[in-house]
Structure formats: C-alpha cells, structure tokens
Amino acid sequence: MRLGDTAANLQAIDDAQDRTICVRIDCAGGRADDALRIAEALLRHKWRVVADIVGRCSSSAIFFALAADLRTIEPDGCVMIHRAARCCTYEQFKAMQSLAADDKAAINESLNDSDDVTVSLLMSRIGVSESIARGWKDEGRKWSAAEALSNGFVHAINGGVEAA
Numbered sequence: 002m003r004l005g006d007t008a009a010n011l012q013a014i015d016d017a018q019d020r021t022i023c024v025r026i027d028c029a030g031g032r033a034d035d036a037l038r039i040a041e042a043l044l045r046h047k048w049r050v051v052a053d054i055v056g057r058c059s060s061s062a063i064f065f066a067l068a069a070d071l072r073t074i075e076p077d078g079c080v081m082i083h084r085a086a087r088c089c090t091y092e093q094f095k096a097m098q099s100l101a102a103d104d105k106a107a108i109n110e111s112l113n114d115s116d117d118v119t120v121s122l123l124m125s126r127i128g129v130s131e132s133i134a135r136g137w138k139d140e141g142r143k144w145s146a147a148e149a150l151s152n153g154f155v156h157a158i159n160g161g162v163e164a165a
Contacts, residue, residue: 007035014042021049024069030060033085033115037061040122043068054078054155059143063119067126072155080149082123083141085115127153 014022022043030036043050043065052069059081066072066080074080097105116138123134129152137152149155150163157163 007038010039011042014039014046017046017048019048021051022046024050024052024065026052026054026058026062026065027056028059028062028065029057030062033061033064033118035061036064037118040064040068053159054080054146054149057081059083064122066154067122073157073159074146074149074155075159076146078146078149079143080154081141081143082119082137084138085119129153 024043049071050069052066052072054066054072054074055078056075057079058066058074059079060083063080063082116135119138120131120134123129123137124131129137144152144154146155146158150158
C-alpha cells in the first residue's frame with residue numbers, strides 16, 4: 002500500500018467486502034490525514050487485515066500496519082515512528098516563519114493532534130503505555146525488523162521468528 006491515491010485505496014478496501022485484506026507496506030509515509038482515513042477504513046473492515054512490511058514502514062505508513070490484525074516484516078524491513086512535522090524544505094521553513102502567530106498555532110495544534118492519534122493507535126493496537134508510545138515518537142529512530150518484533154510492533158519476522 003502506498004499513499005498517493007486515497008480514493009483508490011478506500012475503494013479497494015470497500016471492494017474487499019467479505020474477504021481478508023493483505024496490505025504490503027513499503028512506504029516512507031506521506032500525508033497523515035490521508036493515511037489515517039485509510040487506516041480507519043481498514044479498522045472498520047469486518048474481516049481480517051494482514052500487513053506485511055516488505056521494506057520501509059515509516060511516518061504515517063505506520064497507520065496501515067497498526068490497523069492490521071496481524072503484522073509481519075521482512076528480515077531487512079524497518080519501522081520508523083516519529084513526531085509529526087510539516088516543514089520539509091528550506092523554502093517551507095521560511096514560509097512558515099512568515100506566518101502570523103495564529104496561523105503558526107493552528108499548524109502546531111494540528112501536529113499535536115496527529116501525534117495524539119499515533120499514540121492512541123500504539124496504545125490500543127499493541128498495548129504499550131502512553132509514556133512508551135510518546136518516548137518512541139520523541140526518539141524518532143528507525144527500528145530494524147528485530148527491534149520491531151522486540152517492541153511488539155510486529156508479530157513475526159518473515160522466515161520464522163515470532164514474538165514470544
């Protein structure tokens with residue numbers, strides 16, 4: 002699954018009807034709002050959702066994985082959880098600096114909301130405490146497949162290693 006065409010992804014989930022959905026994830030992320038809409042649709046799906054991380058699962062792509070009932074990862078796959086951010090380029094940063102205080106506050110509030118959603122999903126879907134979930138976001142470090150398994154983000158590493 003990749004971000005980019007939210008409508009097509011939502012339609013594919015709807016079209017699955019009474020079948021298991023298998024999501025293959027190799028995604029560096031994208032628009033959190035779009036990823037969350039897709040994750041919500043996966044969570045509403047009445048049948049099983051399986052996520053296989055076949056490469057990167059970073060940023061908002063973690064929403065896809067967290068929506069799954071079963072999560073696996075390739076041995077060379079990785080997961081990255083981090084705090085929400087909207088400025089990516091120097092030009093965007095300069096543009097943000099020129100915004101009025103109210104506009105900056107609205108952006109910051111939106112980022113905080115995104116972080117809160119991520120923390121809530123981590124808590125509800127993998128059972129970690131709020132302090133652990135927020136710590137992972139603050140750390141913003143890429144996890145190997147073994148670390149993703151050890152932290153409970155995935156249930157198994159493809160090829161035989163399963164969570165204890």
